[in-house]
Amino acid sequence: MTETALRLDGLTAGYGALTVLHEVHAEARPGEVTALLGANxxxxxxxxxxxxxxxxxxxxxxWLHDRDVTGLGAERLVRRGIALVPERRQVFSTMSVMENLLLGAHHRMGRDPRAAVRLDVDRVLGMFPALARRTGQLAGSLSGGEQQMLAIARALMARPSVLLLDEPSLGLAPLVAREIFSVIAALPEQGCAVLLVEQNARAALAIARYCYVLELGRVAKQGRAEELARDPAVHAAYLGGRKEDVDAGGDLSPGPDRPHHARSA
Amino acid sequence: MTGELAQYAVTGVMLGSIYALVALGFVTIYSVTGVINFAQGEFVMLGAMLATILVNDGTPLPLAALAAVAGAALAGALIHEIALRPAWRRVSVIGMIMITIGVSVAVRGLALLAWGSDPRPMPAFTPGPPIELLGAVVTRQALWVLATTAVALAALYVFFQTTALGRALRACAVNPTAARLVGISPRRMALASFVLSGAIGALGGVVLAPITFATYDMGLMLGLKGFVGAVLGGLANPPGAVAGALILGLLESAATPISSAYKDALAFLVLIVVMIARPGGLFGGSIGRGGL
Incomplete structure (x- = not known):
């Protein structure tokens, strides 16, 4: 597929006087996971x-499906089809799992029939059986992994064409992270473009088709995921040095987070 | 003796009910926007004043009450759009609170210009002699106050728990960033919270008018009392705010035989003590948003 769902074109951005991104170009295509790696x-x-x-x-x-959406706020972009699963989950902690899911479909209220929203609730709960048993429970009382599942499920309730995921495995036990990654790997099957930011480079490269490596706010490397996984520099910086680990594939044990760790290893 | 106690209790609960409606207005706006709206009392004044004027002009009471509540809700929307919306992002929360104080002075001034300084009487909703209840003598209007507050609280609960707008308001209070990510506009929710608070406050004013009469400056003290009630409850906790307001009403009612002149001072004494001893309110928790 050559069509792009999301295209970032020469982005420069930051906070106040601090510029964090310098003219970054990146794309995410429908039906693929695109990984975004880089140090803290x-x-x-x-x-x-x-x-x-x-x-x-x-x-x-x-650009979203070749339409310029620059400057639109998050509350409007989610209506256009971009949903973000933010870092540290950010669920509505004092509200129930079901309420969180219904809020995910907030912008569809009054536009889509209730039955369609209900069907989607069943669909996302089918993806995360652990949540299906806890729909009445307060989101804040869920485990970290369950909160991450809820955050993804809530974003999917918006029926996004582009899903942005920020560090979905952060702070999770390897087994839980593995479960979440298997769901993320299956998301593109429905045509969704997934842009995945992840510290666990190994896990991200295992499910991504394409990958960008950011360094100091610039794209330092990009390419097909399996090629980048073999790149010696990427290897040394993000995958912990030993090539055999990559070839073994799919290992979700957390790799070293930062480049300097890798160098000292 | 028990009759006397019952009398103080009934008076206290009635006072507390009005404070509770004001306190809920504070809590709603604070939870959604982080701003303490010191113009909250003016909504009560507007409700009382509009209803009184309309009833005295011959408008049927239900219609007058509805118009007064709608008028104050509209005033809430205008206050948000004219005075606060342009300041979001440019002004700190403290600055926003200062703006609401300015708004309350302005509204009071406009009310003085428009309606003068004489108290305006309003007939009781259902005329008739007081009713005896548990040994206490209760005016019929006091019962109206209690019943109206109870119905309003129940309606608010249903609104926040079951409607999409209520859920969106709560989501915005819990996590404004996450709310934006699901398509909820914080500005719209801020507007909605001002409309809702205007309506709640005005409802209190409508039922209170036959008891205290409507005056242009009645909002000042009622607003402050409602604020004390809300702080007692923890500021972002609606049931806590209602409980805090009722406690304040009961305290004031109990203090009246000792010295009615210092009744008002009591509220602020309570505020100071609570702020020093339990800044998170009587019911635990910390000061912060996250309620509704």
Missing amino acids: GAGKSTLLAVASGLLRPSAGRV
Whole structure:
């Protein structure tokens, strides 16, 4: 497929006087997971903040299905089809799982029939059986992994064409992270474009088709995921040095987070 | 003796009911926007004044009450759009609170210009002699106050728990960023919270008018009392605010035989003590948004 769902074109963005992103170009295509790797502070979350409308870029454009959506706020972009699963889940903690899911479909209220929303609730609960047993429970009382599932499920309730995921495995036990990654890997089957920011480079590369590596707010490398996984520099920086680990594939044990860890290893 | 106690209790609960409606207005706006709206009392004044004027002009009471509540809701919308909306993002929360104080002075001034300083009487909803209840003598209007507050609280509960707008308002109070990510506009929710608070406050004013008469400056003290009630409850906790307001009403009622002149001072004494001893309110928790 050559069509792009999301295209970031020369994005420069930051906070006040601090510029975090410098003229970044990136794309996410429908039916694929696109991974975005980089050390802490490389600008991955800032990029997602711009793409989701939480942060206005100081230069550059955001294109959604070849429409310019630059500068639209998050509350309007979600209506156009971009949904962000933010870092640290950000569920509505004092509200029930079901209420969180219904809020995910908030912008569809009054537009889509209730039955369609109900069907989607069943669909996303089918993807996360652990949540299906807890629909009445307060979101804040769920485990970290369940909250992450809820955050993804809530975003899917918006029926996005572009799903942005910020560090979905952060702080989760490997087994739980594995379950979440298997769901993320299946998302593109429905035509959704997934842009995945992840510290666990190994897990991200295992499910991604294409990958960007950000360093100090610029795209340092990009390419097909399996090629980048073999790239010695990427290997040394994000995958912990030993090539055999990559070839073994699919190992979700958390790799070293930062480049300097890798170098000292 | 028990009759006397019952009398104080009934008076206290009635006072507390009005404070509760004002307190809920504070809690609604604070939870959604983080701003303490010191113009809250003016909504009560507007409700009382509009209803009184309309009833005295011959409008049937239900229609007058409805128009007064709608008028105050509209005033809430105008206050938000004219005074607060342009300031979002440019002004700190403290600045926003200062703006609401300015708004309350302005509304009071306009009310003085428009309607003068004489108290305006309003007939009781159902005329008739007081009713004896548990040994206490209760005016029929006091019962109207209690019943109206009870119905309003139940309606608010249903609104916040079951409607899409109520759920969106709560979501915005719990996590404004996450709310934006699901398509809820914080500005619209801020507007909705001002409309809702205007309506709640005005409802209190309508039922209170036959008891205290409507005056242009009645909102000042009622607003402050409602604020004390809301702070007692923790500021972002609706049931806590209602409980805090009722406690304040009962305290005031109990203090009246000792010295009615210091009744008002009591509320502020309570506020100071609570702020020092339990800044998160009587019912635990910390000061912060996240309620509704």
